[in-house]
Amino acid sequence: MSTATPVAPCDFVVFGGTGDLAVRKLLPALYLRDRDGQLTADTRIIAVSRAGLDESGYRDKVRGELGRFVAADTLDDVTVNRFLARLQYASIDFADADDWDQLTALLPGPDTGKVRVFYLACAPSLFGPISQHLATHRLVGESSRVVLEKPIGQDLASARAINDAVGSVFAESQIFRIDHYLGKESVQNLLVTRFANTFLEPLWNSSWIDHVQITVSESLGVGTRGGYYDNSGALRDMVQNHLLQVLCLVAMEPPTYVDRETVRDEKLKVLQALKPMTAGDVERCTVAGQYGPGLADGAAVPGYKEDAENPDSHTETFAAVKAEVRNWRWAGVPFYLRTGKRMEQRSSEVVIVFKPVPHPMFPDSDGHSEPNKLVIQLQPKAGMRLHMTAKEPGPGGIRLKPVSLDLNYTEAFQRPSPDAYERLLMDVVRGNPTLFMRRDEVEASWAWVEPILIGWTQNERGPRRYPAGTNGPTDATLLIERDGRTWHEGATP
Numbered sequence: 001m002s003t004a005t006p007v008a009p010c011d012f013v014v015f016g017g018t019g020d021l022a023v024r025k026l027l028p029a030l031y032l033r034d035r036d037g038q039l040t041a042d043t044r045i046i047a048v049s050r051a052g053l054d055e056s057g058y059r060d061k062v063r064g065e066l067g068r069f070v071a072a073d074t075l076d077d078v079t080v081n082r083f084l085a086r087l088q089y090a091s092i093d094f095a096d097a098d099d100w101d102q103l104t105a106l107l108p109g110p111d112t113g114k115v116r117v118f119y120l121a122c123a124p125s126l127f128g129p130i131s132q133h134l135a136t137h138r139l140v141g142e143s144s145r146v147v148l149e150k151p152i153g154q155d156l157a158s159a160r161a162i163n164d165a166v167g168s169v170f171a172e173s174q175i176f177r178i179d180h181y182l183g184k185e186s187v188q189n190l191l192v193t194r195f196a197n198t199f200l201e202p203l204w205n206s207s208w209i210d211h212v213q214i215t216v217s218e219s220l221g222v223g224t225r226g227g228y229y230d231n232s233g234a235l236r237d238m239v240q241n242h243l244l245q246v247l248c249l250v251a252m253e254p255p256t257y258v259d260r261e262t263v264r265d266e267k268l269k270v271l272q273a274l275k276p277m278t279a280g281d282v283e284r285c286t287v288a289g290q291y292g293p294g295l296a297d298g299a300a301v302p303g304y305k306e307d308a309e310n311p312d313s314h315t316e317t318f319a320a321v322k323a324e325v326r327n328w329r330w331a332g333v334p335f336y337l338r339t340g341k342r343m344e345q346r347s348s349e350v351v352i353v354f355k356p357v358p359h360p361m362f363p364d365s366d367g368h369s370e371p372n373k374l375v376i377q378l379q380p381k382a383g384m385r386l387h388m389t390a391k392e393p394g395p396g397g398i399r400l401k402p403v404s405l406d407l408n409y410t411e412a413f414q415r416p417s418p419d420a421y422e423r424l425l426m427d428v429v430r431g432n433p434t435l436f437m438r439r440d441e442v443e444a445s446w447a448w449v450e451p452i453l454i455g456w457t458q459n460e461r462g463p464r465r466y467p468a469g470t471n472g473p474t475d476a477t478l479l480i481e482r483d484g485r486t487w488h489e490g491a492t493p
């Protein structure tokens with residue numbers, strides 16, 4: 001039985017309605033929310049694209065795609081037909097001023113209290129022009145919201161220009177900048193783990209923590225997204241947004257309570273406390289990599305240049321960065337960030353490595369105590385493992401052995417987690433921006449990342465090669481080992 005509370009009636013307009021994101025993520029998420037009873041009877045989904053389909057052509061397409069991207073046991077004819085009946089289609093060349101009649105016919109006049117969501121699942125260069133067209137055609141009202149997909153720009157200046165252009169039509173409270181990592185249950189659980197339990201907080205600082213690792217590794221390559229990815233790279237695609245957002249949740253101070261602004265205020269303070277990267281820091285504290293040919297699931301796969309169909313590409317598919325948060329809590333604690341495509345396995349985790357014991361008390365023992373480590377696995381399986389040291393039972397002296405305390409969220413709750421987009425799309429309709437990035441956060445992230453982008457562009461050596469199916473270039477191993485530390489490897493925490 002559904003436990004979901006219906007959200008307000010809504011017209012959900014998806015620009016890029018036939019694109020990869022809409023087909024793979026947005027429509028499946030809306031279908032599942034519909035199935036759970038969260039969409040009211042008069043909620044419509046209007047797809048806008050240049051594909052030149054008509055309504056029945058679009059419905060046929062979505063019927064076929066749902067079967068690919070929604071679990072078979074959640075597809076039933078009644079719900080599918082109800083969902084398809086919500087779909088309407090407008091064929092528009094977004095940039096063409098004369099082409100908007102189809103949409104205005106479907107959305108006559110500004111909203112009159114019914115929530116209107118404009119989801120811009122298209123190139124960021126179109127965010128400003130589309131917003132302007134929406135304003136010119138008087139489609140924006142007080143109950144309208146706009147959702148911007150990342151990346152918001154290519155650098156700080158372009159991000160500001162986009163924010164200005166969209167901001168000239170929509171108020172900041174109407175702008176929802178999506179980072180789907182914030183919609184993941186396991187990422188939201190970082191806040192709950194830290195702030196709904198007491199035992200961690202006294203230890204969560206530079207007195208007890210030696211360093212933090214944040215890894216998001218993917219086993220897939222760039223697939224069919226080479227065109228986009230080759231102009232982006234791992235730093236823009238993953239670090240500027242997903243990894244920095246996770247870092248913020250790990251490092252932020254407790255907000256007085258969790259609401260739309262306080263969490264974002266605290267995250268912003270973390271971004272502003274990141275030590276700016278000098279050219280020398282970029283040289284010493286960052287590594288760019290690009291996958292070459294190698295193995296994936298035991299099969300030979302081509303390298304990135306072939307995947308992206310650009311033999312001269314210098315785009316990085318791997319990034320490792322040693323960051324510092326310069327504030328009272330974290331002074332001197334390095335945060336090692338790492339992400340890459342075509343790595344050994346798909347695994348996202350936060351590893352908190354505690355300081356070693358101050359004095360070895362068991363001099364005659366076999367073994368030694370390793371520093372405690374809290375591994376928070378975000379995906380593929382959400383869970384937590386606390387690495388500890390124990391006495392191995394038995395007579396004759398003391399033998400120290402590593403043991404662990406494990407928590408597996410799927411077992412604990414006996415239910416699968418919804419996809420991040422399901423939660424986030426409903427938050428947009430509810431008008432709740434807590435899990436979305438505010439303008440100042442996005443711009444602070446770009447400001448920090450930009451010197452790395454510049455340094456890498458000026459580096460004639462280009463990114464370091466790593467074979468597909470491995471955990472990045474040797475330089476990334478050296479980045480952490482030079483400091484006497486090692487990367488935690490493993491999909492199970």
Ligand code: BG6
Pocket residue numbers: 218237
């Ligand atoms: C997207 C990136 O934002 O996140 C992709 O553009 C990446 O390149 C994806 O593959 C990873 O998301 P997830 O949810 O699979 O970890």
